[in-house]
Amino acid sequence: xxxxxxxAKPQKGSxxxxxEVKCLRVxxxxxxxxDNEEQASSYETQIEHYTEYIGSKPxxxxxxxxxxxxxxxxxxxxxxxxxxxxxDCKKGKIDMIFTKSISRFARNTVxxxxxxxxxxxMNIPVFFEKESINTMDSKxxxxxxxxxxxxxxxxxxxxxxxxxxxxYRFQQGKVMVNARCFLGYDKDEDGNLVINPEQAExxxxxxxxxxxxxxxxxxxxGLERDGILTARGxxxxxxxxxxxxxxxxxxxxxxxxxxxxxxxxxxKKRVKNxxxxxxxxxxxxxxxxxPKELFMKVQEEIAxxxxxxxxxxxxxxxSANHAFSQIVYCADCGEQFHRxxxxxxxxxxxxxxxxxxxxxxEKCHARTVGEELLQTAFLDAINEMVDNSQEYLARLKENLxxxxxxxxxxxxxxxxxxxxxxxxxxxxxxxRRENYDDVAEEILRLRELQGQTAMDETAKAEHKKRIxxxxxxIRSQPSEITDFDETLVKKLxxxxxxxxxxxxxxFKSGVMVSIEK
Numbered sequence: 434x435x436x437x438x439x440x441a442k443p444q445k446g447s448x449x450x451x452x453e454v455k456c457l458r459v460x461x462x463x464x465x466x467x468d469n470e471e472q473a474s475s476y477e478t479q480i481e482h483y484t485e486y487i488g489s490k491p492x493x494x495x496x497x498x499x500x501x502x503x504x505x506x507x508x509x510x511x512x513x514x515x516x517x518x519x520x521d522c523k524k525g526k527i528d529m530i531f532t533k534s535i536s537r538f539a540r541n542t543v544x545x546x547x548x549x550x551x552x553x554x555m556n557i558p559v560f561f562e563k564e565s566i567n568t569m570d571s572k573x574x575x576x577x578x579x580x581x582x583x584x585x586x587x588x589x590x591x592x593x594x595x596x597x598x599x600x601y602r603f604q605q606g607k608v609m610v611n612a613r614c615f616l617g618y619d620k621d622e623d624g625n626l627v628i629n630p631e632q633a634e635x636x637x638x639x640x641x642x643x644x645x646x647x648x649x650x651x652x653x654x655g656l657e658r659d660g661i662l663t664a665r666g667x668x669x670x671x672x673x674x675x676x677x678x679x680x681x682x683x684x685x686x687x688x689x690x691x692x693x694x695x696x697x698x699x700x701k702k703r704v705k706n707x708x709x710x711x712x713x714x715x716x717x718x719x720x721x722x723x724p725k726e727l728f729m730k731v732q733e734e735i736a737x738x739x740x741x742x743x744x745x746x747x748x749x750x751x752s753a754n755h756a757f758s759q760i761v762y763c764a765d766c767g768e769q770f771h772r773x774x775x776x777x778x779x780x781x782x783x784x785x786x787x788x789x790x791x792x793x794x795e796k797c798h799a800r801t802v803g804e805e806l807l808q809t810a811f812l813d814a815i816n817e818m819v820d821n822s823q824e825y826l827a828r829l830k831e832n833l834x835x836x837x838x839x840x841x842x843x844x845x846x847x848x849x850x851x852x853x854x855x856x857x858x859x860x861x862x863x864x865r866r867e868n869y870d871d872v873a874e875e876i877l878r879l880r881e882l883q884g885q886t887a888m889d890e891t892a893k894a895e896h897k898k899r900i901x902x903x904x905x906x907i908r909s910q911p912s913e914i915t916d917f918d919e920t921l922v923k924k925l926x927x928x929x930x931x932x933x934x935x936x937x938x939x940f941k942s943g944v945m946v947s948i949e950k
Contacts, residue, residue, distance in 0.1 A: 459487050460496040461531045462518055462538065483531060496527050519548065522557050534563035616664035616678065617722050626683070626719040633722045635661055639678055640723050640731055646758075646923045649675040679735060685728040686721030689714050711873060714880060756922035757807060757929065763787040763799045764932040770802065787931075802931055806950055808917040811929075814938040814946040815921065818903075819910045825944060829904050832943045852879050899925075899941040 461483035480498050487495040499518040521527050530552070532538045538545060538561070549568050552559060558569040617636040618626045635656070642652050649672035656670045663670060682689055689712060706712060723731075761770035770785040785807060787799035818825045855876050862869040903925060930937040935949045 456492060456494050458496045458526065458528045459490075459493045459531060460518060460521070460527045460529070461487060461498045462500070462515060463498065463533060464501040464512070464515070464537050479533060487531065493529075496521070519551075522552060522555060527557060529557065530559045532559065532561055535561055535566075614664050615683075617684065618719075628720055628722060632664070636678065636684060636722050639675060640684075640727060643675075643679055643731055644727070644734060646756075648672070649679070676735075679731055682728070683719070684721065684723045685725045686719055687714065687716050688718040711869075714876075756919035757785070757804075760926065761785055761802075761807070761929045761931065763789065763797065764930050764937075765799050766797045768797070770799075770931060772804070775801075785931075799931060800933065802936075802950075807929070807936070810936045810948045810950045811922060811926070811938065812914055812917060813948045813950075814936075815925075816913050817946050817948070818907055818944070819913070822907050826904060826907060828944055829900050829907075829942055832900050848879055852876065855879065900943070903940060903942040903944065 463479035463483065465479075480500055483498050484495065487493050497518075499514040501512045501514045518527070518530070522530075535545065538548075538559070549559060553568055558567055560567050615626075617629055617632045619629045621627050639652055639656075642655070643649070647655070652675050653670035653672050657668065660668070661670075662668060663674065678684070755772055757770075758772065759769060762768070763770060766787065766789045768787055768789045771788050771791065772783065772785055773791075775782050775784045783804040785802045785804065787797050789797040790799055855872055859869050859872045859876065862872060906925065925940050925942075926938060927941045928939040930939070935947050938946045938948065940946070
């Protein structure tokens, strides 16, 4: 019996392979996780080191130094150079990989081991200089498991330290905002928010158009139509982006910190902070683009539109396509009238009908109102005030005096003083590591009271403004108005109530005019 020995195939990375293979194709991977100057120096040093080291070995050929700058290692998702290196390995372009340490390769234990095993199956060793580990050695994977786990723990500890640092900055009232993606503001040399005049005009336009009755979608389409770019330089606007701008307190000069927080440091997943983490509210942090009174008025309008329900109790979508949208109501059931295209015995027309009657004719017998009749009745109501200007001007004067003397039981100054004391108490307890739940709850309660007070003052100021606008309009009309103008409806009219034989127009100044139609 003859026994023939078949020699083992030399493996890449082993000493036998070095004798057999004349030239190993070697790559290096390096990474730094921040963009500061010190790390940038380390980044350049690593590239220079591997270029010289691999180039000094005659039996090695440098494929490439793959380098990711300013990227975290907790996930390989965003590391373009790392992923490119793995793809080149799959294509057979690389025989061996050098890297400084496990923490430079990956701080996620699962990712680290998965990639090491994948490369090992392709007979591609990875050599970690700091730990002196060659993944082709028998003890390599055991050591890797331990070292990679330690690297992950280091990353977790670092993440916690960063969180503590950020919260400390929040407690000191230091606002952190990425101004490159923040419409209306830039940052000065000291990192403070300063108004960008050109972008600020876009923000003002968004707020004013919303108050004039436009929907978020309509505002977005208008900005696209006029070729206005977003903060990121995109030409496409979304209604969700408009909504975020309208609700962002920074536009009135304040700042709410820690609106979101990271729930998984490995996946970098951030979620909305619904009270799980403490928040910090800073008043008067920077120059406002939108006056506080106007901002609070917009919040009222957002709440009003969001609370609208149809006759079935379902949330009603807001429409701003027509001047009378969502302001025409039924006197019988209180439901809104909808604008519909009617084909009655071959005759096409645009009419307004009660939503309840559209669903169930037995529950409501409200009449149908033609759009032309509605427009004519509005003109009649306006002309009624112009023709009898003395009577209506006297009513407006009474309304104005009532609005001026409206009393507010809440003291804004007292609330602000108490809020200041509580915020200091919160900082003191945090520094002493004492429980601050009761203080936080009281601060939230006072914030609601402050918001309500501001809204009351805003409503009062807005009411006086509407009265003055209508007075000015009545006095400025020399003769009868004959042409319907949608802007007058949006500017002056608050509500239309459809009765059986007349229409009741309620203006934003509080004046009511009934027109038989």
